[in-house]
Amino acid sequence: MEDLIKRIVKLSQLEKRDFIDTFFDQGDDAISRLLGTLKRWDDEERGAFIKALPQDYGAWVAGQLEKAAPADDRTKKSVERTMATALRTVPARIRKIERGMTAVNKAVLANRRLLRSGFATLDNVISDQQRGKPRPPVQKPHPKNGIVVDLPKPDKSVVRKGDLYDLIDQRRSRRKFTDRPLSLAELSYLLWATQGVRKLSDDRRMSMRTVPSAGSMHPFETYVAVNSVDGVKPGLYRYQAADHTLAFLRQVKGQQDAVAAANFGQKFVGHCAATFFWTAVPYKTEWRYVTESAKLILLDAGHVCQNFYLACESIGCGTCAIGAYDQDKVDRLLRVDGTDELVVYIAPVGKVGQPA
Template identity: 30%
Template sequence: MRGQNNYYLVDVKDKHHNAFYDKHLSPESYDFIEVSKITRYNVDDFGKHVHEITSNSYIVRHICNNSAELSSFESIPLPDLSDDNSACELLDSLQEIYHRRQSNRHYSPEGITFDELSKVLQGGCFILDPAKRKDDDKPIMRGMPARRNIGSGGGLYPIELFLISSNTVGLENGVYHYNQEQVTLDRLMPRGGFRDNNVKEIVQEIFFSLSRADMDFVNVSGIIILAGCLNRTAYKYQDRGLRFALIDAGAITQNLYLTCAAMDLGCCACGGYYDDELNEVLGLDGADETVLNVVLVGKKDIR
C-alpha cells in the first residue's frame, strides 16, 4: 500500500514524510507478527494442537470459563434490557441483530449479488461524513482522514480491506482492493505466480480447513481480507499502535458479521490460510503490511 497513505502526512516536513516508511515497531513486535503466522512448515503441528483441544469435551466446556481471579465482595445484578419499556427502537433493532449474529461455514452454490457484496463491504467500514465531524460545525483538518463507522486509535484507520471474489453474481472473479475513499473496488493483478483469471487456484493453494467439514471454500462468494498497514499507527504510537490495529480489525470484523446478519447472509471469520503466501498475492510485505484477519461471505446453505 505504499504511496497511497500520503494524505496522513500533508504539510509535514520532508524528513517526517520519509520517516513514515521507516520501521517504527520494535523487533519484539515483528517477532509476534512472525511467530503468529501459519506456514506450510508449522501447519501440521498447529492442526494437531487445535484438534486436541476441540476433541476434548471437558476442555471445550470449561475453557471459556477460565478467567482472572478477582477479590470482589458484592455482585450487583444489572437490569435486563428487554425489561426496559423506555428502550429506544434503535437499541431494540441492535439487540435483534446481535441475536442473529452467527458463523456460517457452509454456503449455497447460488452466489450473492454484487449489490449484496457492496453492502457488506460498506457495512464493514465506510466514511461517515467527509466534510465534518459529528456534532461539530468545523470542517475536519485539511489532510486528516475523515471519520468512519468504527473508532480508531488516533483516527488513523490502519486497516485496508481486500476481496477475493470467486462466486459473486455481477462481479468477475478476481482480486480487488476496497477503496474506502472513492467507494470503489479496484481490481488488482495477483502476485505470487497466480493468474488473474484463476481465483480458484489461489483459494485452493492458500486457504485450508483443518477438516473437510470445516469451511466451504468451493461455494463461498467472497473472501474479505483485513490487512494492517501498521506504520499508520506505529509512526505515532510505536509498539502500542499494533494493539490499536488489532482492535480496528476486530471492530470491522464485528461490523461485517452484523451486516451479514441484518441481510440474512452467511459469513465466518477464518484463520486457515498461509499468511506470507496471501500477503504476496496482495502485494503486502508481510511485516509493516500484513493480513490480520479473513472473513468468508456467501449465501447460507439451507439444505
C-alpha cells in the same frame, strides 16, 4: 495392519495427536481418504485404531464413519503408507519441538506484553505526528490499470433483518454457503459496514468511518477475492474506501483453491461468494501511537469483523472470522510485503438459508 495399530497404541498422547493431525491438517480430502481406508479395515482393526486415538478425534472419526464410502485399493495403500511414514517421523518431530519449548514459553510470556496498555510510556516517545510529518493518506493509490467497479451507494434496501437484538442473538460463525451470488448492492453494503467512510478531510488524510478506530487512524485496506457477485468479474479487488469503489487488481488462477490453500486448506474460506482480507498498514497507527500501535491495530480489527458478522447476518449471508491463515501465503496472494502492509484478518461470505 496389526503391527501398524500396535505402533499407534504405543505412541504418547502428544504423539498420537501429531500422528492423526497428519490427516486433519490436510483438510477435507485427506480426512475422507482416511475414513474410506478405515472402512476397508475389518471391524476389529478399525475399533482398535479408533480406541488408540485421542478421545476427541476417536469420537469424531467414529461418528463420521457411517457416512464414509470405502476407499479404492490405491487410496487405501497411499493412506497406509502415509500412516507408516508418520509413525516413523512423529516421535522425532515431537522430541525436536520439546527441545525448543523453553524458548516457546518465553515467547508466550513476551507476547503477553502486547496485551498491556503502554500509554503511560508514550510520554517518553516522540511520534512522527509530533515531529510534524504528514499524516499518512487514508488509502493506497488506485492501481495503474484504472479498472474500477463503481459501487452503488449503500442503503437499507438490502437489509432483510434489522433488529439489533435479533442480529446479535442469531449471529453465528457460518461455514456452509449456498451457490447463490451476492448482488453488487449487498457487496457495497458489506464494504460500507466494515470500512465505509462517513467523513473525509479535504486533503484525504483523515477519515471518520462506520467503525471506530484508535485516533481514527483506520489502519486497514480491504481486499476482496470476488468469486460470485452479480455484475463483477471474478478476481482480486481492493476497496477504495475514500471513493467507495472497487479497484480491480488482477485475476488469480484457481482463485478459490488458492485462497483455501493459503488458509491451511479451510475450503469454505475460498469456496464462497467472496473472501474479505483486511491488511494493516501499521505506519498509519504508528505515526501517532508508536509503540502502542500493534495492540490498537488488532483491537481495531475486531470492530471491523464484528460489523461484518452483523452486516452479513442482516442480509441473509454468513461469515466466519479467520485467524488461522498462512501469513506468507496470503501476503503473497495479495502482493503485499508483509512488513509495511500485512494481512491481519480474513472472512469469507456467502448466502445462507432460503432466498428472500
